[in-house]
Amino acid sequence: xxxxxxxxxxxxxxxxxxxxxxxxxxxEHLLDRATDFxxxxxxxxTSLRRQVLGLMLESARPMGAYDLLEQLRTLHEGAxxxxxxxxxxxxxxxxxxxxxxRLSAFVPCLHTLEHDHGLHAHxxxxxxxxxxxxxxxxxxxxxxxxxxxxxxxxxxxxSRKAGFRMTHSTIExxxxxxxxxxxAHARA
Amino acid sequence: xxxxxxxxxxxxxxxxxxxxxxxxxxxEHLLDRATDFxxxxxxxxTSLRRQVLGLMLESARPMGAYDLLEQLRTLHEGAxxxxxxxxxxxxxxxxxxxxxxRLSAFVPCLHTLEHDHGLHAHxxxxxxxxxxxxxxxxxxxxxxxxxxxxxxxxxxxxSRKAGFRMTHSTIExxxxxxxxxxxAHARA
DNA sequence: CATTTGACGATACAATATAACATATCATCG
DNA sequence: CGATGATATGTTATATTGTATCGTCAAATG
Ligand SMILES: [Zn+2]
Ligand SMILES: [Zn+2]
Ligand SMILES: [Zn+2]
Ligand SMILES: [Zn+2]
Numbered sequence: 142x143x144x145x146x147x148x149x150x151x152x153x154x155x156x157x158x159x160x161x162x163x164x165x166x167x168x169e170h171l172l173d174r175a176t177d178f179x180x181x182x183x184x185x186x187t188s189l190r191r192q193v194l195g196l197m198l199e200s201a202r203p204m205g206a207y208d209l210l211e212q213l214r215t216l217h218e219g220a221x222x223x224x225x226x227x228x229x230x231x232x233x234x235x236x237x238x239x240x241x242x243r244l245s246a247f248v249p250c251l252h253t254l255e256h257d258h259g260l261h262a263h264x265x266x267x268x269x270x271x272x273x274x275x276x277x278x279x280x281x282x283x284x285x286x287x288x289x290x291x292x293x294x295x296x297x298x299x300s301r302k303a304g305f306r307m308t309h310s311t312i313e314x315x316x317x318x319x320x321x322x323x324x325a326h327a328r329a
Numbered sequence: 330x331x332x333x334x335x336x337x338x339x340x341x342x343x344x345x346x347x348x349x350x351x352x353x354x355x356x357e358h359l360l361d362r363a364t365d366f367x368x369x370x371x372x373x374x375t376s377l378r379r380q381v382l383g384l385m386l387e388s389a390r391p392m393g394a395y396d397l398l399e400q401l402r403t404l405h406e407g408a409x410x411x412x413x414x415x416x417x418x419x420x421x422x423x424x425x426x427x428x429x430x431r432l433s434a435f436v437p438c439l440h441t442l443e444h445d446h447g448l449h450a451h452x453x454x455x456x457x458x459x460x461x462x463x464x465x466x467x468x469x470x471x472x473x474x475x476x477x478x479x480x481x482x483x484x485x486x487x488s489r490k491a492g493f494r495m496t497h498s499t500i501e502x503x504x505x506x507x508x509x510x511x512x513a514h515a516r517a
Numbered sequence: 518c519a520t521t522t523g524a525c526g527a528t529a530c531a532a533t534a535t536a537a538c539a540t541a542t543c544a545t546c547g
Numbered sequence: 548c549g550a551t552g553a554t555a556t557g558t559t560a561t562a563t564t565g566t567a568t569c570g571t572c573a574a575a576t577g
Binding site: 242243274276278279285287289291292294295296298299300303304305306307308309310311312313314315316317318319322 | 462494495
Binding site for chain 2: 532533534535536
């Protein structure tokens with residue numbers, strides 16, 4: 142992550158930055174990383190997409206598309222459902238966010254942002270988007286993304302045994318997180 | 330209740346009883362098992378629920394709630410969305426069917442029907458509904474339910490390591506099934 | 518510059534799921 | 548039996564989630 146050379150991209154980013162909502166520094170930093178990630182993939186994190194990802198990073202919890210729409214409207218007048226869904230599709234395809242199917246909601250993938258790549262090889266030679274594993278707390282609604290090699294290995298092995306060629310896996314684990322379990326214990 | 334010139338009320342009951350759609354023998358047999366299963370749980374597989382489960386057993390593929398509604402209407406005039414969703418909720422709670430989240434669709438659980446129980450202990454001492462693992466073929470849309478001990482063990486281990494107390498897991502694996510992969514290979 | 522491509526605006530709609538309240542059925546007991 | 552409470556179903560309306568489609572614009576391509 143050395144300092145990127147000053148290129149035409151910088152100009153775009155400046156303009157985008159001035160007329161765009163500013164998130165807290167930590168979020169803006171992650172958004173900058175996302176911008177870099179996108180340009181390495183020859184894609185563009187437009188101002189709209191950046192705002193959507195920013196809203197998700199600011200949220201402690203998974204956000205539904207219409208939650209996002211409501212928030213986005215305060216920043217971007219005239220946003221409509223397709224506005225949000227297009228941004229979500231883009232972010233999903235790059236692996237910058239994940240969808241939690243059981244919640245019909247979305248979370249940013251910190252793994253991709255922090256490791257600067259969202260690819261994962263779960264068969265030799267085949268690269269594909271990583272699909273994390275999600276711990277969903279039914280008390281506090283927080284979601285934690287894991288990337289557990291043991292789970293992945295077990296799933297790959299079971300698929301293989303069934304002659305199934307896996308391309309994506311959805312692993313969502315519901316229960317009570319450590320913090321909430323601790324709180325319940327303290328109350329009791 | 331026994332007066333020969335049947336009152337409208339009696340007639341309705343008779344029609345309801347005799348009028349119930351008959352599925353092919355194999356399906357009726359599974360439905361009978363489901364009836365037994367329910368009564369052991371002190372629940373009742375009513376005619377409506379039985380029809381819904383029957384439709385699912387007859388289908389080679391996962392069925393959406395509105396697919397079911399459409400079919401059900403040919404057997405049961407006046408069925409509405411809540412009719413189907415209530416039956417689905419009942420069947421889900423007993424573990425007789427599963428929801429495939431990625432498809433917003435439902436499949437019968439042959440495991441529960443064949444083993445006459447849908448319970449599974451994934452922590453010592455704790456019994457809960459089993460949550461299978463599903464192989465979803467993107468070519469033929471068929472879904473295969475696994476119950477792989479290795480996957481379950483890996484998930485339990487990872488949850489535990491995170492201090493998370495799991496109560497349910499959703500495992501959906503997308504890809505190409507053995508048959509479709511074979512067909513593709515043959516074509517190439 | 519002409520063309521193509523991708524992103525976005527805007528409207529309408531489809532698909533999935535639930536809320537709320539009325540009625541019916543069934544079991545149980547006085 | 549007849550009242551009573553619990554469960555199941557009927558019925559209407561609505562909430563929530565997700566797409567299709569078409570038009571406009573602007574940057575990229577050549
Ligand atoms: Zn991730
Ligand atoms: Zn929690
Ligand atoms: Zn099952
Ligand atoms: Zn297939």
